[in-house]
Amino acid sequence: MASITYDKATRRYPGAERPAVDALDLEIADGEFLVLVGPSGCGKSTSLRMLAGLEDIDDGAVWIGDRDVTQLPPRSRDIAMVFQNYALYPHMTVAQNMGFALKIAGRPASEIKQKVLEAAKLLDIVDYLDRKPKALSGGQRQRVAMGRAIVREPQVFLMDEPLSNLDAKLRVSTRTQIAALQRRLGVTTVYVTHDQVEAMTMGDRVAVLSDGLLQQCDTPRALYDKPANAFVAGFIGSPAMNLVTAKLTADGAELGGGSVALTREVIAAADGDTVTLGFRPESLEVVSEGPDSVPIKVDLVEELGSDAYVYGKLAETDAEGTKSNVVARVDPRTPPAMGDTVHLRIRPDELHVFSATTGARLP
Numbered sequence: 001m002a003s004i005t006y007d008k009a010t011r012r013y014p015g016a017e018r019p020a021v022d023a024l025d026l027e028i029a030d031g032e033f034l035v036l037v038g039p040s041g042c043g044k045s046t047s048l049r050m051l052a053g054l055e056d057i058d059d060g061a062v063w064i065g066d067r068d069v070t071q072l073p074p075r076s077r078d079i080a081m082v083f084q085n086y087a088l089y090p091h092m093t094v095a096q097n098m099g100f101a102l103k104i105a106g107r108p109a110s111e112i113k114q115k116v117l118e119a120a121k122l123l124d125i126v127d128y129l130d131r132k133p134k135a136l137s138g139g140q141r142q143r144v145a146m147g148r149a150i151v152r153e154p155q156v157f158l159m160d161e162p163l164s165n166l167d168a169k170l171r172v173s174t175r176t177q178i179a180a181l182q183r184r185l186g187v188t189t190v191y192v193t194h195d196q197v198e199a200m201t202m203g204d205r206v207a208v209l210s211d212g213l214l215q216q217c218d219t220p221r222a223l224y225d226k227p228a229n230a231f232v233a234g235f236i237g238s239p240a241m242n243l244v245t246a247k248l249t250a251d252g253a254e255l256g257g258g259s260v261a262l263t264r265e266v267i268a269a270a271d272g273d274t275v276t277l278g279f280r281p282e283s284l285e286v287v288s289e290g291p292d293s294v295p296i297k298v299d300l301v302e303e304l305g306s307d308a309y310v311y312g313k314l315a316e317t318d319a320e321g322t323k324s325n326v327v328a329r330v331d332p333r334t335p336p337a338m339g340d341t342v343h344l345r346i347r348p349d350e351l352h353v354f355s356a357t358t359g360a361r362l363p
């Protein structure tokens with residue numbers, strides 16, 4: 001087992017204008033489950049492949065434990081990778097697939113057999129050891145791919161969207177199994193996904209990437225409660241946080257026909273005369289019209305049983321001249337109707353304020 005350090009690690013693909021991964025600084029503790037998350041093309045797989053040795057590192061370094069592995073070939077890095085398309089050998093049985101790396105390494109047959117059996121028990125696939133991959137379901141193949149990584153007893157597991165071939169229900173149960181298994185084995189793991197729910201439920205910490213740049217790396221709770229910038233704020237959470245540009249006033253900001261109070265520090269820290277206000281759907285409450293209420297015209301009500309979400313627009317234009325969309329969670333027993341105007345109040349300690357120019361969180 002080992003810690004992992006990315007030290008200003010950069011990857012520039014030949015001919016590309018900007019680095020795919022730009023001066024990535026990240027420290028992952030021994031035994032930690034770290035999730036890399038971000039939209040398509042943000043550099044998740046490239047970051048993982050740099051760690052695996054499958055991609056050159058053009059600047060900076062990558063360390064595994066106390067070894068600088070920047071120049072080491074993949075086979076010398078002591079890692080095991082699980083890919084999206086399990087890449088099982090079709091002509092081999094499950095047991096042969098799982099034991100293949102050990103066989104190549106010249107380990108005795110008895111040891112291979114024992115390690116494969118141990119891993120198979122852990123993954124509950126003992127009954128399938130003699131089958132070929134084509135005779136397995138997607139979820140079972142996924143577990144075989146995990147088993148193949150486990151038997152190698154590597155210092156580090158790398159997983160690139162290993163659940164994306166599974167249907168929604170199986171994905172939920174398998175992600176719980178993987179997280180539990182990782183905790184039991186205690187092997188440092190870097191896990192890539194574009195699904196923020198997967199990231200939030202599985203990771204000890206979650207690193208959010210955008211355009212090759214690390215935005216924030218923190219516990220799921222901290223990412224949710226204190227996003228470092230408007231990108232993270234909008235990316236983490238479902239339905240997404242409402243983000244609206246608002247004009248500053250002497251003691252707050254104007255918001256679509258209502259007003260919200262801001263502290264003096266926030267107003268002083270703002271650059272320019274507007275800020276970006278962020279508030280989650282669950283941070284809004286329906287109130288009667290008042291000085292700090294914001295009128296919203298209801299477009300659609302989504303009733304989910306336990307919750308109801310109101311999708312609407314600000315009744316008046318915001319600082320950018322648009323009637324921004326707003327989503328609010330409301331009491332499912334008394335939802336408003338389409339076309340209604342409701343007055344919403346943002347719970348004051350649940351308001352996030354970001355610079356309208358840089359997106360950075362204001363104090």
Ligand SMILES: Nc1ncnc2c1ncn2[C@@H]1O[C@H](COP(=O)(O)OP(=O)(O)OP(=O)(O)O)[C@@H](O)[C@H]1O
Pocket residue numbers: 013014016020038039040041042043044045046047194
């Ligand atoms: N071999 C390559 N040559 C040139 N450019 C590449 C190569 N691989 C990836 N890129 C580019 O580098 C950027 C990052 O790609 P990467 O595969 O790391 O993204 P990702 O975050 O894994 O995306 P996804 O969620 O779609 O898998 C993208 O703009 C991509 O087009």
Ligand SMILES: [Mg+2]
Pocket residue numbers: 044045046
């Ligand atoms: Mg990828």
